[in-house]
Amino acid sequence: MSGAMDGRAQDNGRVYQTTGDQHITENHHYMGSGRAPMGGPDSVRRPAVGHTPLALRDRSEVLARLREGLTSGRGAEVYVLHGMGGCGKTAVAQAFFDIATVEYRRVGLWVNAADRAGLRVGMLAAAADRGARDGELLAAHQGHRPAADLVWHYLDESPDPWFLVLDNADDPAILRDGSWLRGSPRGTVLVTTRRAAARWWPGAELQHIGVLPREDAARVLCDLAPHSGTLAQAAEVADQLGRLPLALTLAGGFLAHQVIDPWTMDLYGRRLEEDEAVELIDQGADVLTEEDPRHLVGRTWQLTLDSFEERGLPQAVALLRLLARLAPEPLPLSVLNRPEIGAVLPLARTETALTALLDHSLTQLVDLGDLRCAHSHGVLLDTVAAATPPADLVVLNATAVRLLDAAVPAVPAAGPYDPRLRLLAPHVLALLRRTAEPSGTADALRVATRLATALHRTGDYLSAWETASAAAALAARTLGDEHRLVLAAYARTGRSLFRLGRYEEAEPMLRRVRSTQLRLFGADDPDTLDTGQGLQLVLGNHGKRQEAVTLLRSVVAGRQAALGPWHPATLRSRVSLLAMLTAREVAAGAETDDTLLSVPQACALHLGPDHAVTLNARHNHARVQFVLGHYQAADDEIRQVVDDYQRVLGPGYPAVLAARQLHAQTQTALGHADAGVDLMSAVVVGRERSLGPDHHFTAVSRDLLEELRSGRWRPPQPPV
Structure with a gap:
């Protein structure tokens, strides 16, 4: 050959070039084995999955x-x-x-x-x-x-x-x-x-296809690990796992394969709370089989998150990481629709990011009455939280705090029940659980305590107690029991315990907090005075009226000196004093002068006629009229107070029942016994429904009703 080769071959082709006569024979055989031309699955007649489920529950x-x-x-x-x-x-x-x-x-x-x-x-x-x-x-x-x-x-x-x-x-x-x-x-x-x-x-x-009902989820665990515990114990573990079938399967597999030192379901549940839950769950995977990301809770959702990045949707990942700082409970969408979210993703891109999460089943929409919420699964959020880069945590936590802070009233006021407030509580507590840095913990605790105050002032005392007590305990792990904000949260806990009728718990807690505040901050510190205001309520309803009056007078004096005479907190304490005094103390004049009796007018002037403190002042003023024997004036005033309470605070607000109780007494004192019994009967029904049959207030109302029915009740007589 003298020239360069002109032919070119591709793939499996061949080029033959020669200067003489050649006879070339080639035999090509394709598909000789009967298989597909290119590699394919070994079978399409069987599911290409792992083990067949031992039992398929609730499908x-x-x-x-x-x-x-x-x-x-x-x-x-x-x-x-x-x-x-x-x-x-x-x-x-x-x-x-x-x-x-x-x-x-x-x-x-x-x-x-x-x-x-x-x-x-x-x-x-x-x-x-x-x-x-x-x-x-x-x-x-x-x-x-x-x-x-x-x-x-x-x-x-x-x-x-x-x-x-x-x-x-x-x-x-x-x-x-x-x-x-x-x-x-x-x-x-x-x-x-x-x-x-x-x-x-x-x-x-x-x-x-969603998570399993509680009983069926428990049966999955019992199917897989029948000797690890009872159905009731399995149900508790299933709740911790969010009743997610994959997590249940892995947990059951783990329990079933503990041979040398078998675990019980109770032990597994405790370890879920103590250890890294995602890592513990994934230990249930069969270590002898090839790892499949879809078969591990720690990785199953990473496939979707990776696809977001590949498709230019990093905001969806950022939003999910933000949600992972919160709780696996419904979150009002209004919380996310605020400029504070801008530190994590642009507000204008929040809608797109949320839509992507919804489309990929990483969260779902739930309607709770008029509130539309996003709801994400707990195991998913734990997985995302565990995989979030540590460098991002400070910004994510701070953004979550700011969003929740904006959703809680800046100055909590008395008013009708607001369902949005209760929905925020688990998210604030979840954020406290996920925050380990002191300043971030302090910021989250401020929001939690203010939320508990808001819940308390709408009459949701149980949620207020749960929020404040849990927040204080969580924050104390980082800040210590004597941190100012932790003490304030404990004080708020004690005030809610009082409203729940749990005086035996409320009094020692408030005494302990106030003693610590006196030692650390002094008697005139606003936090010390706040705790004193709460403690005197417990003392006054717990048979310690004189101690309560003495403490309340010191609170009034301290608040006047620190905050001024017309501050809402000062006026609130003066209104409380108006309710505490006896007829003899009122009549004496030395104890209650015209200034105290004119508190309702001062409240209306400085706070407005519909402010809760103003309404409470008028309520207590009607009580003073009643104990002084001015029954008609008291009846006229309390009747109007009931109407204004219902208009401003809502018909179900606790103060409405207290005002109606006084109205029943004024009616009876005026000779309208049947009307008094009817009013008092409604009060008892309302208190049994809202506070329970064993609450102190309910018991007092029930006793009063019996006295009215029997004719044994006598109105207070004017002091001589």
Whole structure:
């Protein structure tokens, strides 16, 4: 050869170049083994998943709907099972695959649709199963003919009815772009996906797969680890795991395989609280099998988060990390729709980020009356929190505090029950649990205590106590028991205990807090005075009136000196003093002068006529009129107070019942005994409903009603 070689070869082609006569014979054999032209799954006749679930709990309604499609003989049915990762969509599909193939004699076909390559080879393997020839499959593999058309041609022409599962179709664009998802008169298609938006599945019947009911979740644990505990103990663990099937399966597997030192369900539950919960749950995975991210709670959602980054949606990841600082409870969407969120993601992008989370089943919308909320699963939030870069935590925690701070009234006021406040409580407490830095803990505790105050002043004393006590305990781990903010939270706890009628707990707590505040801050410190205001209420209702009066006078003097005579806190203490004095003390004049008796006018002037302190002042002034024997004046005043309480604070507010009780007494004192009994009967019913039958206030009202009914009650007589 004298010249350069002119030929070029590609792939498996060959070039022959010679100067003489040559005879070349080549034999090429394709598909000699009968396999697909290119690598494909080993089988499409069996689910490409791990172990078959030992028991499928609480999916009977879903399976019944799927059975209808097979039983009716309708063709071209497409069902979509959607839900968050780990909720058991594949397990449901696997269970129904067995039903379709065994009971209904359908040809079962299972294709993993997680990515384009797997979907393509799987669907072509399904076509081969239905009779596609080697040459056709080769042409489709090489792009010489439309692959989806070939597959659906053979599915439509199948001599046997079939049931096709497209598993893990979390990117619907893969199915849409190649037109891989179609209906056929010869079979039924079932898709499992995390994508919930109906726009991805036109013409399909959608079925949400959520977490299990409590009893069924407990039975899953007992199925897997029958000797680890009772059904009741399993239910407690199931609640800690959010009743997520994947987490239940891993936990049950862990308990079942503890041989040398077996664990009980109670021990497992305690360790979930003490240890890194996500790591403990994932220890239930079979260490001898190949790790699959979808089979570990610590990684199952990372697939979706990675896709957000790849698709240019980092704001969705940022929003989920922000939500992971909060609780797995409904969060009002209004909390997220504030400029304070800008430190984590632009406010203008919040809508897009939330939509992405909803579309991928990473959160869901729930309507609670007029409130629309986002609700995310606890195991998901724990997983995201554990994987959040430590460098991001300060900004995330600070942003969460600012958002919650903006949602709580700056100056909590008495008023009707506000459901939004109770919804905020678990999120503030969750943030305290996740915050370890002192300044961040202090900021979160300020919000928690103010929220507890707001709950208290709407009459939700139980939520106020739960919020304040939990917040104080959580913050004390970082700040210490004698930190100013921790002491204030404990004081708020004591005041709520008083309203709940738990005097035996409230008094020592408030005494202990006040003693510490006196030692650290002094008698005239605003926090010390606040605690004194709360303590005197307990003392006055606990048979220690004289000590209460002495303490209250010191609080009035201290607040006047520190805050001025017309500050709301000062006026509130003076109003309390008006309610504490006896008829003799009032009449004496030395104890109560015209200034004290004119407190209602001062409150109206400086706070407004509808301020809660003003209304309370008028209420207490009516009581003074009553104990002085001015029954008609007291009746006229308290009747108007009841109307104004209901108008301003709502008919269910606790003060309404207290005012009606006084009204029942004034009516009876004026000779209207039947009206007094009717009013008092309504008070007893209201207090039993709101406070419970054993509350001190309820017992006092019940005793008064019996006295009114029996005619034994006598009104107070004017002092001589």
